[in-house]
Amino acid sequence: MNAPAIELTGVTKRFGEVEAVRGVSLAVAPGRTFGLIGHNGAGKSTLFRMMLGLIVPDAGTLRLLGEPSDGARFREVRQQIGYLPEHVALYDNLSGLETLRFYAKLRGAARAECDAALERVGLAHAATRKVRGYSKGMRQRLGFAQALLGKPKLLFLDEPTNGLDPQAIHDFYRVIAELKAEGATVVLTSHILAEIEQRVDEVAILREGRIVAQGSVAELRERAELPVRLIVRVTAEARERLIATLGASAEDAAHVALSVNRGDKLARIAQLAAEPGVSDLRLVEPSLEAVFLEHSQEAA
Numbered sequence: 251m252n253a254p255a256i257e258l259t260g261v262t263k264r265f266g267e268v269e270a271v272r273g274v275s276l277a278v279a280p281g282r283t284f285g286l287i288g289h290n291g292a293g294k295s296t297l298f299r300m301m302l303g304l305i306v307p308d309a310g311t312l313r314l315l316g317e318p319s320d321g322a323r324f325r326e327v328r329q330q331i332g333y334l335p336e337h338v339a340l341y342d343n344l345s346g347l348e349t350l351r352f353y354a355k356l357r358g359a360a361r362a363e364c365d366a367a368l369e370r371v372g373l374a375h376a377a378t379r380k381v382r383g384y385s386k387g388m389r390q391r392l393g394f395a396q397a398l399l400g401k402p403k404l405l406f407l408d409e410p411t412n413g414l415d416p417q418a419i420h421d422f423y424r425v426i427a428e429l430k431a432e433g434a435t436v437v438l439t440s441h442i443l444a445e446i447e448q449r450v451d452e453v454a455i456l457r458e459g460r461i462v463a464q465g466s467v468a469e470l471r472e473r474a475e476l477p478v479r480l481i482v483r484v485t486a487e488a489r490e491r492l493i494a495t496l497g498a499s500a501e502d503a504a505h506v507a508l509s510v511n512r513g514d515k516l517a518r519i520a521q522l523a524a525e526p527g528v529s530d531l532r533l534v535e536p537s538l539e540a541v542f543l544e545h546s547q548e549a550a
């Protein structure tokens with residue numbers, strides 16, 4: 251297997267009284283799209299800032315693209331990392347294109363990349379307009395374009411879809427899929443779990459500075475042992491019967507729902523299929539949000 255794009259071992263960071271990150275160990279394989287999720291203040295941005303070399307851990311080691319974050323060659327590695335901070339700093343007096351040219355110069359990226367980056371995030375039409383007149387979503391797109399400069403192998407995106415409309419969110423994840431196809435490793439955070447659920451290869455749940463779960467969404471679902479829901483289409487007679495005999499709950503006039511343990515799933519499906527008046531069945535897996543809440547409740 252290729253060396254991990256990101257490898258953290260026992261990383262800890264304290265701000266005065268606050269232990270923001272506590273002994274985090276994490277490995278992300280190259281080319282993966284990785285979601286870091288956690289409540290406000292869980293330590294996501296602090297982890298990002300340590301991985302970017304912006305702040306130094308109190309304990310533990312970080313290796314990015316094979317190089318230790320405190321090593322002599324980290325400056326070169328840093329050139330291959332794109333970053334979209336939670337609050338992107340933009341100058342109102344510059345146009346979108348001028349903004350990117352400014353960042354390209356800082357990053358040592360080719361000036362010629364700027365037009366392509368604006369095109370990629372759907373801002374080509376506003377390239378010469380001053381940022382002052384940009385909407386919130388346009389600013390966010392410009393921040394994303396800035397992170398793409400220099401064709402980074404590794405991208406850190408802190409709440410990248412914050413303020414984007416549904417079409418823009420769709421466009422954003424299309425670009426993420428393109429970057430993945432080009433071999434980039436992408437780490438992103440989001441509070442909209444339904445949004446990232448289908449779009450990341452792996453997630454880590456951070457709670458109070460610690461990783462409490464990590465794996466694919468399917469793996470986390472299985473480990474959480476939350477019930478699955480079977481939603482069946484029924485006749486009026488079957489509806490009443492299933493509610494009375496199986497403890498199903500009414501979903502709407504034509505459907506009832508049954509919550510079943512994962513291990514009993516097949517037996518319950520067979521049982522429902524044998525019931526008269528049942529004509530269709532849909533299985534609903536617990537959402538990433540339900541898994542996340544389960545882990546949050548463990549803390550309480």
Ligand SMILES: Nc1ncnc2c1ncn2[C@@H]1O[C@H](COP(=O)(O)OP(=O)(O)OP(=O)(O)O)[C@@H](O)[C@H]1O
Pocket residue numbers: 265268269270288289290291292293294295296297336
């Ligand atoms: N520079 C700092 N000085 C003091 N405390 C800090 C600093 N940066 C972060 N913290 C604290 O560390 C903890 C983790 O903060 P962090 O910003 O990493 O969380 P987060 O998961 O990114 O939160 P959010 O989802 O709200 O962005 C919080 O308690 C925060 O107040």
